[in-house]
């Protein structure tokens with residue numbers, strides 16, 4: 001399964017052709033003829049045409065569109081670049097998927113090794129200030145990798161993009177969190193609160209978050225599940241597995257309230273990939 005990325009070059013080519021007087025239908029046919037999938041060609045055109053009116057720099061995926069694997073054939077296993085991933089659970093509302101073996105043991109260990117020396121107490125956007133500050137709801141340590149910063153980061157990001165049919169450039173840098181015994185992440189939403197004063201500035205860089213992939217980099221001895229309180233679901237933190245959920249609007253009706261339950265024994269490492277509506281830079 002190949003993913004076709006709508007790059008800035010593709011968008012500017014489309015924009016130039018439109019200026020020349022070609023119709024969107026003609027461009028779509030030309031893109032189809034040179035191997036582009038119909039839906040990707042459609043999305044590229046939409047991005048350019050809506051971008052000309054709404055946001056000249058940042059491409060925004062059609063509203064309501066979210067990352068999603070292709071399970072149309074009832075697949076229980078998805079192979080990406082020779083790496084097999086199992087589909088262990090699929091829930092429609094909220095949209096939650098659990099993947100087995102998204103990362104190999106060695107890949108988990110390498111991400112932990114690269115993150116370990118760069119950890120600091122996690123910050124979330126607090127309600128009181130238009131910035132980030134240490135929040136007691138989240139008692140883990142964390143760091144961000146820059147997108148594509150190392151071979152392992154690039155490999156994982158490419159795999160995620162292909163699995164979820166969402167361009168690499170729409171993703172934030174990978175975040176790694178480390179929870180010690182007793183540490184937790186209390187239930188929260190990952191989208192940016194539309195009522196929050198800091199949100200408009202955040203949305204300028206790629207729009208809303210529309211999906212979250214939490215990858216487990218080790219297996220805590222006890223505790224540390226990812227929980228979805230609205231639907232009483234707990235996903236076990238098992239090394240190499242991952243939980244994915246998407247939200248097509250920044251609203252509690254998505255039922256994507258979730259948290260990291262307290263680690264009871266041992267420690268917990270996760271890598272989180274947040275996916276935006278458009279190009280994150």
Ligand SMILES: O=C(O)CCC(=O)C(=O)O
Nearest residue numbers: 214225226259260270272
């Ligand atoms: O640690 C977990 O299980 C959840 C992490 C999480 O919610 C996040 O990184 O946004």
Ligand SMILES: [Fe+2]
Nearest residue numbers: 188189190258
């Ligand atoms: Fe979260």
